[in-house]
Amino acid sequence: MSDGMSDGMNDVWIDTHCHLDAPEFDADRVAVHVRARAAGVGLLVLPAVSSANLDAVRTLAHAGGDAYALGYHPLYVEREPADALATLEAALQAHAGDARLVAVGEIGLDGFVPGLDPQVQARCCAAQLGLAREAGLPVILHVRRSADPLLALLRRTRVAGGRGGRGGQGGIAHAFNGSAQQARAFLDLGFKLGFGGAMTQARALQIRRLAAELPADAWVLETDAPDIPPAWLYRSAAERERDGAGHHRNEPAELPRIAQTLAELRGLSLAEVARQSTANALAALPRLAALLPPTEAAAP
Secondary structure, eight states, X not given: OTTTTSTTOOOOEEESOBOTTSGGGTTTHHHHHHHHHHTTEEEEEEEOOSGGGHHHHHXXXXXXXXXXXXXXXXXXXXGSOTTHHHXXXXXXXXXXXXXXXXXXXXXXXXXXXXTOOHHHHHHHHHHHHHHHHHXXXXXXXXXXXXXXXXXXXXXXXXXXXXXXXXXXXXXXXXXXXOOHHHHHHHHHTTEEEEEOGGGGOTTOHHHHHHHHHSOTTSEEEOXXXXXXXOTTTOOOHHHHHHHOGGGSOOOGGGXXXXXXXXXXXXXXXXXXXXXXXXXXXXXXXXXXXXXXXXXXXXXX
């Protein structure tokens, strides 16, 4: 890895959540990918957010040697056509043999953005959980001020069977920002918790406490690029208006530096975090193992 972040090891970082197809990357998408690889980020997971970008994430994953997920984000489900779920089902069936299709996502519930219909969100999420179960795939969950209703939905529409996915496959609760009790509930349903740029903010006391204290197998690393910039890229609203969005855009090359924050919080070396994060990502999204170099796929 570059920038002195390798700590003498050969582990490949996995960014378990990156929207490389986002318009923020239109001007330099190839360069962003090159920088990620140079930083040691060997795999990106590219989740779809709507029917409009199902093909885009698949194409990018194949072009860049990455992975992808297919699903509808709760912010967009009300805009989807009436046959959107049939479209998703058909895509999951058509690409069932594609090793780079590793999950159904990004799906879930959003309780933060005003004006969204919670019933529409819940119906679409439940349907997608059913499609994931039929496809035998884990899910990548959007959990923004929605942990309790989403947990209730997961218990009614089970994907996972138990802690660590016993009896079923859970997935990832992306950008987790809930309580310790909610964290335990997701873990008990077989999910890993995604930590990224928010963890680097000194004021994010609850996230940092969880990142420090959760069991070793409970978490995965992500950027959510171009969103959730780490502390060193964060700009206030006034600064963003003055400087433009590009000055605070997150990108997958930031993952090793984000991981350094986790290493400091947990009192580990960066090498230990790299090995654990790889193992946890493979447990959450098992198809990733076939996409890693043999030495990485075999790592404990």
